Amino acid sequence: NAGVTQTPKFQVLKTGQSMTLQCAQDMNHNSMYWYRQDPGMGLRLIYYSASEGTTDKGEVPNGYNVSRLNKREFSLRLESAAPSQTSVYFCASSEADSVLTIYEQYFGPGTRLTVT
Amino acid sequence: AQTVTQSQPEMSVQEAETVTLSCTYDTSESDYYLFWYKQPPSRQMILVIRQEAYKQQNATENRFSVNFQKAAKSFSLKISDSQLGDAAMYFCAYRSYDNYGQNFVFGPGTRLSVLP
Numbered sequence: 001n002a003g004v005t006q007t008p009k010f011q012v013l014k015t016g017q018s019m020t021l022q023c024a025q026d027m028n029h030n031s032m033y034w035y036r037q038d039p040g041m042g043l044r045l046i047y048y049s050a051s052e053g054t055t056d057k058g059e060v061p062n063g064y065n066v067s068r069l070n071k072r073e074f075s076l077r078l079e080s081a082a083p084s085q086t087s088v089y090f091c092a093s094s095e096a097d098s099v100l101t102i103y104e105q106y107f108g109p110g111t112r113l114t115v116t
Numbered sequence: 117a118q119t120v121t122q123s124q125p126e127m128s129v130q131e132a133e134t135v136t137l138s139c140t141y142d143t144s145e146s147d148y149y150l151f152w153y154k155q156p157p158s159r160q161m162i163l164v165i166r167q168e169a170y171k172q173q174n175a176t177e178n179r180f181s182v183n184f185q186k187a188a189k190s191f192s193l194k195i196s197d198s199q200l201g202d203a204a205m206y207f208c209a210y211r212s213y214d215n216y217g218q219n220f221v222f223g224p225g226t227r228l229s230v231l232p
Contacts, residue, residue: 040125042207
């Protein structure tokens with residue numbers, strides 16, 4: 001099993017350019033997430049998808065859009081990149097929470113994005 | 117809103133010694149989960165240990181153990197017999213049952229160095 005994979009690993013964009021970060025998981029997880037990691041701030045949730053066909057905003061959704069293409073894939077799109085979006089982006093997945101337990105999240109290797 | 121604080125931006129430990137990383141959190145909920153994640157230079161986020169708030173017994177995973185003090189809202193991680201491979205960023209994370217998928221809050225992280 002590859003777990004959670006992300007492409008690309010590195011990307012440099014100019015202000016105003018657009019791009020899509022791809023994420024896929026092979027663990028048959030229902031829930032998927034996109035985080036950004038900035039120095040001194042830990043990880044902050046951008047968007048999540050509790051199940052196929054649903055997406056919801058997290059803590060910092062502005063400037064981003066997402067698509068849950070199918071159960072395996074969850075993409076993050078930057079329509080018009082800004083320098084403030086320079087960050088490391090992580091995709092994660094987990095089994096669906098139940099009333100009995102909350103499951104840990106499995107993370108991809110991250111994408112380092114620089115916007116100049 | 118819940119918050120997670122890690123008051124030690126950096127820590128160091130001698131190889132084979134023991135180190136404790138601190139984490140405090142703020143919540144009004146009674147049922148939740150706490151996690152410690154490790155992020156080595158490879159950037160991959162790896163689950164180290166988890167603790168259910170309703171369990172009084174502290175979780176242990178090999179050389180890693182926690183000291184969970186629910187009343188004090190404290191969740192420290194103890195690493196025994198430290199190894200060079202333990203060098204990484206460590207993130208404390210909080211997750212509640214509310215707002216499935218959304219309420220997963222990370223602390224800012226502690227960078228641990230292991231000295232040979």
